Amino acid sequence: MNRLAVVTGAARGIGYSISRKLVESGWSVAGCDILQEDLDRTAEKLGGGFSPWLLDITSEEAVAETAGRIEEELGSVFGLVNNAGITRDGLLMRMSRSDWDSVLSVNLTGAFLMCRAFSRGMLRRKEGSIVNISSVVAILGAAGQANYASTKAGLLGLTRALAREFAGRNIRVNAIAPGFIETEMTRELPEKVREDYAGRVPMNRMGQPENVADAVHFLLEDVSSYITGVVIPVDGGLTT
Amino acid sequence: MSLESRVTEIIIDKLGVKPEQVTMEAQFDTDLGADSIDQYELIMGFEDAFGLRIDEDEAAKLTTVGKVVEYLREQDVDQ
Numbered sequence: 071m072n073r074l075a076v077v078t079g080a081a082r083g084i085g086y087s088i089s090r091k092l093v094e095s096g097w098s099v100a101g102c103d104i105l106q107e108d109l110d111r112t113a114e115k116l117g118g119g120f121s122p123w124l125l126d127i128t129s130e131e132a133v134a135e136t137a138g139r140i141e142e143e144l145g146s147v148f149g150l151v152n153n154a155g156i157t158r159d160g161l162l163m164r165m166s167r168s169d170w171d172s173v174l175s176v177n178l179t180g181a182f183l184m185c186r187a188f189s190r191g192m193l194r195r196k197e198g199s200i201v202n203i204s205s206v207v208a209i210l211g212a213a214g215q216a217n218y219a220s221t222k223a224g225l226l227g228l229t230r231a232l233a234r235e236f237a238g239r240n241i242r243v244n245a246i247a248p249g250f251i252e253t254e255m256t257r258e259l260p261e262k263v264r265e266d267y268a269g270r271v272p273m274n275r276m277g278q279p280e281n282v283a284d285a286v287h288f289l290l291e292d293v294s295s296y297i298t299g300v301v302i303p304v305d306g307g308l309t310t
Numbered sequence: 311m312s313l314e315s316r317v318t319e320i321i322i323d324k325l326g327v328k329p330e331q332v333t334m335e336a337q338f339d340t341d342l343g344a345d346s347i348d349q350y351e352l353i354m355g356f357e358d359a360f361g362l363r364i365d366e367d368e369a370a371k372l373t374t375v376g377k378v379v380e381y382l383r384e385q386d387v388d389q
Contacts (some may be wrong), residue, residue, distance in 0.1 A: 193347075194354055235347065 079109035079154030086272035087279030127180030137187035152181035177221035233299030249305025272307030335377035
């Protein structure tokens with residue numbers, strides 16, 4: 071069956087890999103992102119299974135409108151992957167209010183708005199799977215990432231709350247906590263943080279975006295039909 | 311079919327209750343055993359069936375079968 075999933079932050083990094091994995095596995099993907107050029111490039115690479123949707127997930131109106139258009143043009147949405155995230159790293163003393171607010175808006179409020187917009191259809195059909203992309207920093211913390219770590223921990227709370235809310239409706243909500251994954255975003259991390267993380271990974275290597283994509287795919291498919299409210303670390307043993 | 315019967319039918323379908331339980335005075339939570347998500351789904355059911363959109367503030371007031379019927383009648387829905 072050709073199911074439809076919405077992926078946020080789909081244009082690059084982990085979101086790109088998730089979209090590619092899903093398209094290769096026969097899913098249709100509505101890929102949302104705020105980066106027009108990257109989104110176009112991704113659409114070109116992934117072909118017909120991927121449709122690009124330019125979307126600012128911090129805008130309540132835009133999310134509601136886009137959700138409506140996606141369902142109208144592409145049909146029922148089975149899967150939602152809240153992957154979009156930004157960083158504005160800095161030590162607490164130097165972290166501005168706007169650094170805090172913008173990270174919360176995208177990473178946490180964006181996920182909330184997306185869940186709210188798409189859960190309506192899922193409730194109506196009594197099926198669906200939501201996957202929130204958290205991070206190991208939700209569990210371990212990371213110096214200089216008070217804002218980012220807070221949102222990633224917040225996503226775990228969102229995941230567990232919605233898992234309970236929707237459990238009786240056959241809608242599953244799970245999270246993935248990627249560890250140190252090689253992407254554009256982690257390449258921007260301070261050298262010291264990168265070294266610190268890499269040295270602590272028991273498997274002695276950084277993860278690839280594909281490792282995360284495989285876990286997302288698992289949680290969206292029916293093979294995980296009795297799994298809800300969990301957090302799967304994809305971190306080479308970092309949090310063990 | 312009367313508005314009352316259509317509403318009653320939707321409630322029976324969504325909540326799995328017996329027809330005789332669905333009186334106009336019946337409270338969704340205490341009399342019909344609907345939890346908050348059940349009630350949300352009921353509202354969606356009414357929206358679909360009658361082709362209208364009920365906002366959250368309105369929905370919160372629709373606590374009994376009678377209030378739903380009354381509300382829908384005020385909205386002049388297609389019957």
